[in-house]
Amino acid sequence: MAKSDKKTKPIVDELLKTPTGINGLDEITSGGLPQGRPTLVCGGTGCGKTLLAMEFLVRGATQFGEPGVFLSFEEKSEELSKNFASLGFDLDDLVAQNKLSIDYVHLEPSEIEETGEYDLEGLIIRISHAIDTLGAKRVALDTIEALFSGLSNESILRSELRRLFRFLKDKGVTAIITGEQGERTFTRFGLEEYVADCVIFLNHTVSQQIATRRLRIVKYRGSAHGTNEYPFLIDRQGFSVMPISSIGLDHPASTERIPTGIPRLDTMLGGKGYYRGSSVLVTGTAGTGKSSMAAHFVDAACKRGERSLYFAFEESQNQIIRNMHSIGIDLGRWVEKGLLQFQNARPSLYGLEMHLVVMHKAIDAFKPGVVVVDPISNLVAAATEAEVKSMLSRLIDYLKMKQITAFCTDLTSTSGSLERTEVGMSSLMDTWLLLQAMEGSGERNRGLYLLKSRGMAHSNQVREFILSNEGAQLKDVYVGPGGVLTGSARLAQEARDKAESLGVKLEIERKQREIERKKAAIEAQITVLRSQFEDEKDELERLIAKEKQRGETLDSETRTLAKARQADELPTQQDSTGKPRKGDRK
Amino acid sequence: MTSEENHGKPETPEIGEKKWMLRLYVAGQTPKALTAFANLIKICEEHLDGNYQIEVIDLMVNPTLAKDDQILALPTLVRKLPEPMKKIIGDLSNTERVLVGLDIRPIN
Numbered sequence: 001m002a003k004s005d006k007k008t009k010p011i012v013d014e015l016l017k018t019p020t021g022i023n024g025l026d027e028i029t030s031g032g033l034p035q036g037r038p039t040l041v042c043g044g045t046g047c048g049k050t051l052l053a054m055e056f057l058v059r060g061a062t063q064f065g066e067p068g069v070f071l072s073f074e075e076k077s078e079e080l081s082k083n084f085a086s087l088g089f090d091l092d093d094l095v096a097q098n099k100l101s102i103d104y105v106h107l108e109p110s111e112i113e114e115t116g117e118y119d120l121e122g123l124i125i126r127i128s129h130a131i132d133t134l135g136a137k138r139v140a141l142d143t144i145e146a147l148f149s150g151l152s153n154e155s156i157l158r159s160e161l162r163r164l165f166r167f168l169k170d171k172g173v174t175a176i177i178t179g180e181q182g183e184r185t186f187t188r189f190g191l192e193e194y195v196a197d198c199v200i201f202l203n204h205t206v207s208q209q210i211a212t213r214r215l216r217i218v219k220y221r222g223s224a225h226g227t228n229e230y231p232f233l234i235d236r237q238g239f240s241v242m243p244i245s246s247i248g249l250d251h252p253a254s255t256e257r258i259p260t261g262i263p264r265l266d267t268m269l270g271g272k273g274y275y276r277g278s279s280v281l282v283t284g285t286a287g288t289g290k291s292s293m294a295a296h297f298v299d300a301a302c303k304r305g306e307r308s309l310y311f312a313f314e315e316s317q318n319q320i321i322r323n324m325h326s327i328g329i330d331l332g333r334w335v336e337k338g339l340l341q342f343q344n345a346r347p348s349l350y351g352l353e354m355h356l357v358v359m360h361k362a363i364d365a366f367k368p369g370v371v372v373v374d375p376i377s378n379l380v381a382a383a384t385e386a387e388v389k390s391m392l393s394r395l396i397d398y399l400k401m402k403q404i405t406a407f408c409t410d411l412t413s414t415s416g417s418l419e420r421t422e423v424g425m426s427s428l429m430d431t432w433l434l435l436q437a438m439e440g441s442g443e444r445n446r447g448l449y450l451l452k453s454r455g456m457a458h459s460n461q462v463r464e465f466i467l468s469n470e471g472a473q474l475k476d477v478y479v480g481p482g483g484v485l486t487g488s489a490r491l492a493q494e495a496r497d498k499a500e501s502l503g504v505k506l507e508i509e510r511k512q513r514e515i516e517r518k519k520a521a522i523e524a525q526i527t528v529l530r531s532q533f534e535d536e537k538d539e540l541e542r543l544i545a546k547e548k549q550r551g552e553t554l555d556s557e558t559r560t561l562a563k564a565r566q567a568d569e570l571p572t573q574q575d576s577t578g579k580p581r582k583g584d585r586k
Numbered sequence: 587m588t589s590e591e592n593h594g595k596p597e598t599p600e601i602g603e604k605k606w607m608l609r610l611y612v613a614g615q616t617p618k619a620l621t622a623f624a625n626l627i628k629i630c631e632e633h634l635d636g637n638y639q640i641e642v643i644d645l646m647v648n649p650t651l652a653k654d655d656q657i658l659a660l661p662t663l664v665r666k667l668p669e670p671m672k673k674i675i676g677d678l679s680n681t682e683r684v685l686v687g688l689d690i691r692p693i694n
Contacts, residue, residue: 106656111672113687116621116679121613122645122657129649151659151675 015222018066018138018174021059022052024241028217028226033198038165038175040195042186043202048213048234049178051087052202053140054080055238056176058089061099066137069130069173070102073146077102087238101130107150114152120160124167131171139168143178148189165194186218197221203229207383212351215241231353240357251400252277258304258370258405261296264474265433268450268459274431275455276369277403279396281426283410284435288446289465290409291315292472293433294372295324295331297407302334306369309362310342313378317342328471341366352383352391359395363404371399375409376425393428430454435465438486445487448474464490606630606638607667608688611657613645618677622661625678633690663687 017031026032033039033056041049057068072080080102081091094100103126131139144161151157168175177195179187186192192199199218204211214229232241257272266273274280280297282290298308312320320342321332334340343362347355363371373395379388392408399406410425426432432451437444446465450458463474464486478485478493485493610626612619623642630638645652645660655664655673665672665688674687685691 103653105658107658111670113672113674113683114676115674115683115687116676117618118659118661118676119618120658121660122611122652122662123659125613125645125649126652126657129652147658 017223018060019064020056021063022055022239022241023237024230024232025215025239028215028230028241029198029220030224033174033176034221034223035174036169036172037197038168038177038195039198039200040177040179040187040191041200041202042179042181042192044181044204047181047202047204048232048239049202050075050080050142051084051234052200052239053142053176053178054084054089054091057100057138057140058084058091058094060138061094067099067134068101068138068140069127069134069136070100071105071127071130071139071141071144072102073105073107073141073143075142076104086236087234088236089238098134101134101136103127103130105146107146109150112150118153118156120147120157120164124164127164128167128171131173137173139173139175141175141177143180145179145187145189145191161191162194198223202232212353231356233353233357235357251397252403254403259300260293261298261300262293262472262474264463265448268461268463268474269431269453270456270458272456274405274453276405277400278430278454279400279406279408279428280431280433281408281410281429282433282435283412283426285412285437288435288437289467289472290411290435291320291374292324292327292329292467293435294374294407294409295320295327295329296472298331298340298370298372299329299334301370301405302331302337302339305339307338307366308334308340308370308372309366309368310340310372310374311359311362312342312344312374313347314375316344326469327467328469341368347378347381352379352387355379356391356395360398363399363402368404370405370407373406373408375411377411389425389428392425396428426451438484440485441487441489443487443489447477447486605667606634606665606688607641608638609641609643609655609664609666611643611645611652611655611660611662611664613660619661621677621679622663625681625684626663629678629681629684629688633685665689 016035017029017033018035019026019032020029041052043049054070057070060066060068070080075083077091077095084091091100091102095102105123105126127139130136144164147157147161148154165175165177177191179189179191181201182188182190186199186201196219198220201216201218203214203216205214206212213232213234215232216229217225217227230241232239234240254276256276257269257274258276259266259273260269282293284290294310298310301308310320315323317335321330321335324331331340335342341362343358345355345358350358373392376388376392379391383391396406408425408429429452431453434449434451436447436449438447446467448463448465450460452458462477462484464477466473466475475490478490480493480497608626608630610623612622626640630640643651645657651657655662655671657664659675661675661677663674663678663684665674672687672689674684678684
């Protein structure tokens with residue numbers, strides 16, 4: 001078979017990729033579709049195959065300067081133009097600019113008779129001509145399986161399809177081939193046999209009355225790719241795929257801290273508040289003040305001049321603004337200044353994926369520094385827990401990547417453990433605050449615990465969380481022998497403690513006075529004793545003197561008497577009487 | 587070409603009263619194309635008695651023409667006239683089917 005002149009593309013070692021320009025798809029395929037090779041897009045009816053193929057061409061033509069050829073086997077070009085006009089694609093304009101060519105390939109079995117050998121050179125010539133006319137780099141065949149219903153000789157058809165795909169490869173065009181899903185195979189006629197480089201499978205399921213479209217890369221030869229089923233959306237901006245994990249865990253980590261809006265809470269968080277770009281979770285039972293904390297955070301952000309985006313799934317904007325007035329926060333002024341935007345929607349309004357996309361789009365458009373999701377637990381109404389978790393993890397990844405601080409509230413049911421979240425979210429969060437109702441002495445008070453706060457020193461103490469006209473305040477709870485007390489019990493206990501300590505003080509003073517008294521008494525006694533002693537001493541000294549006098553007198557009298565009797569001196573007697581006597585005499 | 591003597595329904599033309607306009611699409615002088623052309627001449631000579639006109643279109647030369655007649659397979663024989671348009675694909679080796687396809691009743 002002779003072929004038109006081919007521009008054979010040099011084969012390169014590394015697999016080159018052609019970006020599709022479709023939101024998210026390039027991330028999953030890490031760059032796009034295999035360049036110069038055909039890609040099979042298969043799926044059931046109405047799952048978006050044609051749209052994917054067309055968007056690939058339109059984005060190629062408008063964003064990457066690569067003209068495209070669309071071969072439609074099912075819809076006429078006018079029908080296509082009309083259908084895609086509703087998605088904002090002006091096909092006629094692109095055709096007029098020679099950036100796109102739409103060729104409607106029609107096969108009417110009733111007016112065709114087959115006699116003997118044939119081939120599909122005519123089709124190849126048409127494609128080749130269209131490619132050469134535009135200098136096209138992209139081709140879409142939608143859906144080539146129509147040939148199977150138009151032509152009966154399947155063996156010729158199959159060998160010709162093989163030749164067609166080889167031709168496309170030789171041409172160096174990046175092609176999308178669509179195929180209807182078969183019962184047990186990816187495509188009804190086994191096209192995957194021929195298109196072996198990249199296979200993308202589209203799926204459209206309805207669960208709990210909410211439809212979700214999903215995309216999966218079944219195969220991508222020679223390239224790493226995401227293997228999950230990625231939800232995707234078709235809206236007025238076309239096709240958008242939401243990569244669950246393709247964002248990855250390589251987002252920046254800021255050391256900048258931002259205040260919580262409640263000074264005492266800043267103190268608990270090492271004195272500075274949350275990290276910028278971190279995720280904060282507040283859990284608590286009904287009426288514990290979760291939204292009020294969110295309002296404080298938003299208020300503080302707006303005061304700094306940062307934009308805040310508030311996703312409310314339970315209350316309307318006006319209701320939130322009115323309610324926050326009661327704790328002295330005027331959110332209305334920030335809305336008027338354009339610093340605060342509310343996005344209110346019931347979770348059941350649309351599927352989770354739609355929520356995610358709406359959130360993504362709102363975030364992209366408003367570029368906030370702070371995002372509040374109040375409450376995340378309500379999203380369970382729209383899907384299963386696992387889905388909510390995956391959706392939120394994607395949201396948080398996205399916010400972290402953009403360095404937006406996320407503040408999520410979560411309503412816990414009173415029946416279960418408080419230290420769990422309704423959707424098992426806590427592990428995704430950097431800071432986790434628990435608001436707990438503390439019941440006792442006929443009242444409920446709010447206690448705030450800091451369950452975790454990654455990467456900073458934080459308080460392990462429970463604080464009483466008080467909502468007043470001036471806003472939320474944190475107070476130390478009473479921790480003493482009477483247990484942990486809050487509210488009026490704490491006040492009563494504090495009063496009791498005060499009275500008690502006063503009593504102790506008085507007692508001490510009394511004891512001290514007693515000591516003084518005793519000291520004085522003892523000192524008086526000492527004085528008396530001393531004077532007594534002095535008296536006795538005097539007396540004794542007097543007696544001693546008297547005795548001495550008496551002894552001397554006696555001695556002298558004896559001598560005098562001896563003299564008088566003229567007796568001899570009696571030295572021997574004196575010697576024998578001893579020295580003391582001699583001494584005395586002295 | 588202009589000598590159309592309309593004889594009521596075009597579905598049942600009578601030979602000799604109708605001008606047959608046939609177009610054979612090929613791509614180069616391929617064996618299939620040559621076979622098809624030879625088969626076509628033979629059938630026309632036998633059954634159309636000179637009231638025909640054959641136009642051979644080589645898509646290698648005029649690729650744009652493929653779009654107008656919705657040509658996919660080659661060779662393709664298109665009966666432009668009489669209406670309605672009919673298409674026969676293949677090398678025309680099965681004369682019976684060609685006659686059915688062209689809506690020609692065999693003379694014998």
